Amino acid sequence: MTPNLINYNGEILPADTKLLGISNRGFRYGDGLFESMRMMKGKLKFVDLHAERLQKGMRALHIDGYSQMDAYFLKEKAEELASRNKAKHARLRLTVYRDAEGLYTPTQNKNGYCLELQHVDEPRYFLNTKGLIMDMYTDMPKAINMLSNYKTCNSQLYVMAGLFKAQNRLDEAFILNQNGFLCETISANVFVLYQNHLYTPALSEGCIGGVMRQVVIDLAIANNVPMTEAQLDPEILNQADEVFITNATRGIQWVMGFGRKRYFNETSKLLMEALNRL
Structure with missing residues (x-):
């Protein structure tokens, strides 16, 4: 089977091409960030929100070239790669790293990037038919700092929480912040309906500033x-x-259980229908 194609710094290559050198700062130090995106019917969804978060994250990391990585750049590169892969519906990941030498202190702040694509069969979001079973990961709280809201390549916390999830046969795991308050999950933001009022952790609590989080709030x-x-x-x-x-x-995934607690899913159904109408 022909492997998917990727875009590596503007060059279209087979996804299994050996590319990264031992000095790559994304590999050595997690010195970069990424965006996970969804394409439906050949169009990148919520591209303006993705571009805004990407550019803010690059500025926070002092990686040059953020002004060029705007919504037009994301749309153009995503649509080109989807066309080359003959994909209409897909998940995409754009990784941006600091393309420099040096030890902890980089020699420059030039950016490098890689855009990957994974085929998806359906042109819409689906609410999970079986609710998620979750528990709380407490071994490593998430620090609150200037990078907390961005999806950086330094993801050891999520890897360790993922191991906890697998060892306990869970579908997902909640993560707390350094102050012991609810923050997020391994791969998502959290929403809680309590007494007919919907709550989500504020960005000041250290959670990822999720694109879908903002869409669902709206x-x-x-x-x-x-x-x-x-x-x-x-x-x-x-x-x-x-x-x-x-x-x-x-999109939206409903949680069925946390410990002995069981939940309904009426609001998640309502919001998923509204999301697909977009």
Whole structure:
């Protein structure tokens, strides 16, 4: 089977091409960031939000060339790669790294990038038919700092939480911040419905500034669902009526259980229908 094609610094190559040298800073230090995106019917979804977060993250990391990586760049490169891969519906990952030598201190701040594509069969988001079973990962809280809201390549926390998930046969795991408050999950943002009010951890709590998080916040407001970004005590998970998680590739996924607690999924269904109408 012919491997998928990737875009490596503007060059279209087979995905199994050996590319990275031992001095690559993304490999050595996790010195970079990435965007996970969804394409439907040949069009990149929520491209303006992805471009805004990417550019803010590159500025925060002091990686040059962020002004060129705008919505037009993302659309052009994604559509070109999808065409070359004969894909209409896909998940894409753009990794941007600091293309420089040096030890901890880089010799320059030039950017390098790689855009990958994975085929998807369906042109819409689907709510999971079986709710997720989750637990709390507590061994490594997430630090709150100037990079907390971006998807950096330094992802050891999520790897360790992923091992916890696998060892305990879970579908996902909640992550707390350094102050012990609810932050996010391994791969998504968290929403909690409590007493007919929807809550999600505020960006000041250190969660990823998710593209789908913002889309769902806007959809909730548009559909008259009371919505607040807040500091959330994890105890709310034992009192909530509904919990769901969001990311750009899967949309909304409802949580069925946390410990002995079980949840409904009426609001997640409502918001998923609104999301697909977009």
